[in-house]
Amino acid sequence: MAKLIFDIETVGEDFDSLDELTQESLTRWLKAEAYTEEGYQAKLQDLKDGLGFSPLTGQIVALGVLEYETNRGAVYFQAPGEQIEEFEKDGIKFKALSEAEMLKSFWQGAINYNEFVTFNGRTFDAPFIILRSAIHNIRPTKDLMSNRYVNSQKFNALHYDLKDLLS
Numbered sequence: 001m002a003k004l005i006f007d008i009e010t011v012g013e014d015f016d017s018l019d020e021l022t023q024e025s026l027t028r029w030l031k032a033e034a035y036t037e038e039g040y041q042a043k044l045q046d047l048k049d050g051l052g053f054s055p056l057t058g059q060i061v062a063l064g065v066l067e068y069e070t071n072r073g074a075v076y077f078q079a080p081g082e083q084i085e086e087f088e089k090d091g092i093k094f095k096a097l098s099e100a101e102m103l104k105s106f107w108q109g110a111i112n113y114n115e116f117v118t119f120n121g122r123t124f125d126a127p128f129i130i131l132r133s134a135i136h137n138i139r140p141t142k143d144l145m146s147n148r149y150v151n152s153q154k155f156n157a158l159h160y161d162l163k164d165l166l167s
Contacts, residue, residue, distance in 0.1 A: 002069050004113040006106070008125050009062040012051025026057075053124075055131035063102045063129075065109060066092075068117065074109075076102040100136040103129065107141045115158045116144060122161040 015023065026047060034040035052058035059078075066073035072091040079096040086095045097105065106129065110116075118125050126144040133140055142157040150158055150165075 001114040002067050002112070003115040003117055004110065005066040005068055005073075005117040006121070006125065007064050007118065008060050008128060010052040010058045010128065011061045012048070012053070012058045015048040015051060055128045055135070058128075059099050060102060060128070060132055061099075063106055065106065067113075074105075076105055078102075099132065100138065103133045103136060103138050107133065107138060110140075110142045113142075114156050115160065116142070117160045117162065120161065120163040122148065122159060122164055126159065 015026075018026075027044060030040055030043045030047065034043050062075060062077040064073065064075045070091075074093040074095065076095055076097045078099060082096070084096040086093065088094070122145065130140055130145065143154055144157055144159045146152075146154045146157060146159075148164065150160060
């Protein structure tokens with residue numbers, strides 16, 4: 001069966017738009033670890049810059065898929081406030097969707113594949129996609145996290161994480 005390569009891009013929430021209780025919860029530990037105001041500000045900036053790495057404080061802004069055998073795929077991306085017509089270039093379809101629509105499209109397409117290829121997908125992309133899907137009440141169609149070792153994974157969803165396999 002065909003192999004599906006996938007990757008996501010994420011962005012964090014705007015820290016300043018979070019409510020005061022959430023900001024306090026996220027920064028409580030910074031004061032204990034920072035010995036100076038400059039140190040606190042540096043750690044605070046790092047925290048703000050890292051919000052996109054957690055599915056609880058970030059969201060998927062682009063999701064790309066490519067079928068290895070045919071070199072055809074799609075890039076789904078968010079374009080809030082813009083009307084961008086779907087287009088295709090070099091066998092890749094580009095389509096503006098909400099995060100929930102991206103996830104629905106991903107899982108719907110994943111049904112057709114038994115092999116998945118990522119780079120750092122076992123530790124970032126797949127868990128992020130799964131948690132963001134849960135937030136949107138979208139049920140995954142494949143278990144992309146069944147086991148780290150390919151020979152122990154479920155037969156209908158072999159996930160090859162190139163970072164893990166090559167390092």
